[in-house]
Amino acid sequence: MEFAKPLPTSLVKRYQGWRATTYSENKSWYMKLADEGQHPRGLIISCCDSRVNATSLFGADTGEFFIHRNIANLVPPYEPNRDYHGTSAAIEYAVNTLRVVNVIIMGHTQCGGVAGCHAMCSGQAPELEEDTSFVGRWMDILRPGFDRAVKSSDKEEEQVKELERQSVLVSLENLMTFPFVRDRVEAEDLTLHGISVNIKTGELSHYDPAQGQFIEI
């Protein structure tokens, strides 16, 4: 492990500031959360993108949301085949063990993963089609959304925007292929939500099943 390095000093200083302020003023809360365990209300599945921060957007307190972040906020279909399924494990733990009552899929505009998927599916990114491309294989999950995006418009720019929304919708559909999710949704014991944030304008949209489309809040 000689390759690992100590934490850069600039981050050490920032941590020390956090401990003297945020931790210090919430010490009793952290102690309680450590002693009694976490009881989050919801699971948020969001993108790794550095410009998206669900905790800030929802003014969420420590302990309020269990948050899984992967590229393009994708949920793969239910497939219990002994492989490493980090996303499915997070869903299983949140839904079955923590008994969260909401699952929120949070997409966003200008998503690099979605843009790559559009390029790949339209034959413009052969490197993503390689077996060795982890990003390409991961974005395969979104392929069912590509056809719908292409049908939605002739313009590539519009198709990419639609594919961003599809990253939320395909994930919601795949969520329902998990028997333990479907059972709780049908028992009205768990609700699923699809939202998308516009990085540039700060606008948030949510999927409205009554209108069958995303509506700006």
Place this chain on the structure above:
Amino acid sequence: MEFAKPLPTSLVKRYQGWRATTYSENKSWYMKLADEGQHPRGLIISCCDSRVNATSLFGADTGEFFIHRNIANLVPPYEPNRDYHGTSAAIEYAVNTLRVVNVIIMGHTQCGGVAGCHAMCSGQAPELEEDTSFVGRWMDILRPGFDRAVKSSDKEEEQVKELERQSVLVSLENLMTFPFVRDRVEAEDLTLHGISVNIKTGELSHYDPAQGQFIEI
């Protein structure tokens, strides 16, 4: 998609508050990040746990860190086999496309995933050994750390604490099995860091290669 629900009103209100304050005062920054794309400094791989928030701990600004969160902050070994590898995809994208210069693996105390792994490996959690257990199969990644944890102490409590540290060390080792990570590390173009936060006391430790162990900062 009739099963999806609009966002609960309480979260809508919180979002509206965010937009009128945080977004509003940083609008030009969000616009720039949207127009020019993200240029994060580092990749943080952290747990989904609702009590852990790297952004807060590092006082990180929007755009500063690309953050992947999964159960127990695990990195699987390099295995380009066409499966869905969400974690490997996040690493590939951060290291190869975004060209981050740091990868930080951030563990924590009281980790439910690690406790489950210890129970499973010591034969006390048969349900996690089932093929259909996504959490169990995901925690298989940490099995190499279990033997070391057992050797470290006779007391189960101490073993679990060691296994929490091992969740960081095994991930660092697995990171180095990715050729594109190893190449950049060897070229001194990328640094890897292992840290662990104590939820209760707020203390942060980092792995110090000189001493071969975690040192409290």
Place this chain on the structure above:
Amino acid sequence: MEFAKPLPTSLVKRYQGWRATTYSENKSWYMKLADEGQHPRGLIISCCDSRVNATSLFGADTGEFFIHRNIANLVPPYEPNRDYHGTSAAIEYAVNTLRVVNVIIMGHTQCGGVAGCHAMCSGQAPELEEDTSFVGRWMDILRPGFDRAVKSSDKEEEQVKELERQSVLVSLENLMTFPFVRDRVEAEDLTLHGISVNIKTGELSHYDPAQGQFIEI
């Protein structure tokens, strides 16, 4: 006062969101309420329970209800003995000074105070019988309801449900021991209402004097 702490930052941010949205859009209303004083329509006496929110349930606007909240929504009998009577003071101020026209006693299911009272009255909670137990002494107000609850059923679960309803009925009875309440009720200048909300199902019941029982709305 060195023991007091500033408000935690997470709540500061939430407040700032409120001020930039809810306050901002209702500014003229808040200014009018500040300049002209409050003129609430009714007094609601409700439980402190974090799961009960009369303002939300009645879609109440700022200024509409004067709300007193104590454990188990209890009204003690009229007893002007120079002690600190917070509930009686709230009733006196609402009925005599603000001249509200409704007093609503709002009970709820799964009330911890009521469950404690049942345990105490059936000899299962000696700690609540201590002189030093504020909760125990406060729940003494509900003792007259315990006998009726016991008569209503042999099953403890049903008795507790009846005792929840009795917390509303005993309070209504005690309200009528206040001369200034009784006078206005008899002058048909003030009405009293007893309601109970089921936390789990969201159902609201109200006491119907014609049927002598609670009726689901």
Place this chain on the structure above:
Amino acid sequence: MEFAKPLPTSLVKRYQGWRATTYSENKSWYMKLADEGQHPRGLIISCCDSRVNATSLFGADTGEFFIHRNIANLVPPYEPNRDYHGTSAAIEYAVNTLRVVNVIIMGHTQCGGVAGCHAMCSGQAPELEEDTSFVGRWMDILRPGFDRAVKSSDKEEEQVKELERQSVLVSLENLMTFPFVRDRVEAEDLTLHGISVNIKTGELSHYDPAQGQFIEI
């Protein structure tokens, strides 16, 4: 009980709207809160005033705060004398049973109770000095604050404003006379906070122990 009346139709309609919207969209959350019990983070002690709504101001979710409301947000001194002490019971239940980690005393401007106290203490409200005045006897709790308010200014208007702040400070002092509060505060396991909201301007101040005064946020 023939004096009780059914709920007015206008409130029935509002409730029905709440159940079809807010309850409906949060059904799974209410069910969980009913099944698992409440786990609020903090206790808020606030005034009954219809113009003050802590839940709205903090964008609080159902289940987040245990809320006691009485006239002028007062806490009496610790006095376990077998009387009905509704406020002390609420504190005991929140601190000892629910194990909240914050107690927030929330005052406000234009408080009728505080104005009455100032009038009473300066001899301008003999009716409040009667033994039979519940409001007067309740406001006796604030008498120690009156002397400080008088010393702070020659102008009555300024004295009343200071007395509003004193309603928070006297309550904080009295909180510390409860042994079970003091013990947890000294163990850094519970924090106390004093805040005051300006009804007219929406500004929130908090007591800053470093400066020994209220500071606008």
